[in-house]
Amino acid sequence: MTNSAEGSFNLPLARSAVDRDYLSRSRPELFDELWANPNTRVLTMLDGGVLLHENNGSASAELKLLPVEAVPSAKLRVYLGVSTQNSAFEPSGTPIVLAVLSKNAAALIEPESSNWHQLRKTGAGLSDRDAGLFAQALALANWHNNHEYCSRCGTPTVVEQGGWVRRCFKDDVESYPRTDPAVIVAVIDDQDRILLGSQGVWEENRWSILAGFVEPGESLDAAVTREMFEESGLKVTQPKYLASQSWPFPYSLMLGFIAKAEGEQHLKADGVEIEKLRWFSRQELKAEALELLLPNRISIARSIIEQWYGEELVSKSEVG
Numbered sequence: 022m023t024n025s026a027e028g029s030f031n032l033p034l035a036r037s038a039v040d041r042d043y044l045s046r047s048r049p050e051l052f053d054e055l056w057a058n059p060n061t062r063v064l065t066m067l068d069g070g071v072l073l074h075e076n077n078g079s080a081s082a083e084l085k086l087l088p089v090e091a092v093p094s095a096k097l098r099v100y101l102g103v104s105t106q107n108s109a110f111e112p113s114g115t116p117i118v119l120a121v122l123s124k125n126a127a128a129l130i131e132p133e134s135s136n137w138h139q140l141r142k143t144g145a146g147l148s149d150r151d152a153g154l155f156a157q158a159l160a161l162a163n164w165h166n167n168h169e170y171c172s173r174c175g176t177p178t179v180v181e182q183g184g185w186v187r188r189c190f191k192d193d194v195e196s197y198p199r200t201d202p203a204v205i206v207a208v209i210d211d212q213d214r215i216l217l218g219s220q221g222v223w224e225e226n227r228w229s230i231l232a233g234f235v236e237p238g239e240s241l242d243a244a245v246t247r248e249m250f251e252e253s254g255l256k257v258t259q260p261k262y263l264a265s266q267s268w269p270f271p272y273s274l275m276l277g278f279i280a281k282a283e284g285e286q287h288l289k290a291d292g293v294e295i296e297k298l299r300w301f302s303r304q305e306l307k308a309e310a311l312e313l314l315l316p317n318r319i320s321i322a323r324s325i326i327e328q329w330y331g332e333e334l335v336s337k338s339e340v341g
């Protein structure tokens with residue numbers, strides 16, 4: 022749970038139990054040292070998926086980290102840091118390395134593709150350590166995947182600093198993993214109703230609060246005002262920050278806000294991203310929840326909606 026002035030938020034991807042140990046990233050022999058350490062464990066990843074321990078039907082899952090000798094090759098290695106929480110399989114203080122695998126290398130470890138689990142499905146059921154590791158690892162893997170070449174000259178870049186820098190040796194320029202900020206906003210009207218929108222590309226009857234990327238040269242408050250006007254036609258006021266969490270699809274940071282839409286205002290969906298808009302009272306949301314598809318439980322959108330509502334909701338998404 023993350024607490025803020027506006028209440029508590031259940032943010033599965035804002036959890037962590039890893040000391041990122043950034044000072045070690047600059048050690049020239051870092052990976053040799055890690056590979057010589059029998060306590061080092063490797064988080065293997067294939068196409069954004071990771072392995073989990075069989076959990077014998079229990080609700081919680083745990084990342085299946087491997088000893089270094091079980092992972093002979095990798096497309097990319099990133100030092101994630103040292104765990105600060107005991108798990109069933111590794112003690113606190115375990116150094117952890119991400120290894121992004123090729124299909125062939127992954128098949129030697131786990132040939133069944135359905136055993137490589139995606140964050141959207143598993144994130145809410147993981148421990149603090151594992152949710153944090155998975156989000157960190159996925160955002161880094163996605164960034165590396167999109168930055169193999171120098172953005173100035175097109176030369177292949179080289180991974181340095183334990184996986185936290187890519188360098189173009191031609192220009193002698195370093196690139197750092199980036200995070201794209203996006204605002205996501207609960208707009209509330211004078212009757213204390215919440216605005217939900219439905220995108221044309223979504224399944225029928227899927228609803229969420231509105232969101233958009235912060236543009237260059239823009240403050241967060243300005244992004245809230247602009248995005249809400251663009252997507253809904255509403256002039257919103259009093260944007261207030263609520264909470265944030267990583268959203269590694271591919272490497273965003275979701276910044277949650279609440280804002281007011283005062284007076285009688287005409288709703289106008291942009292028709293490009295948002296197809297339908299509707300105000301929901303708490304009673305309407307309660308009555309219709311089982312017919313609606315609400316945002317995934319790992320999303321900040323779900324947490325903000327439930328915080329406004331006052332308790333957990335069960336939507337059609339959870340009952341099939």
Ligand SMILES: [Zn+2]
Nearest residue numbers: 171174189192
């Ligand atoms: Zn270059």
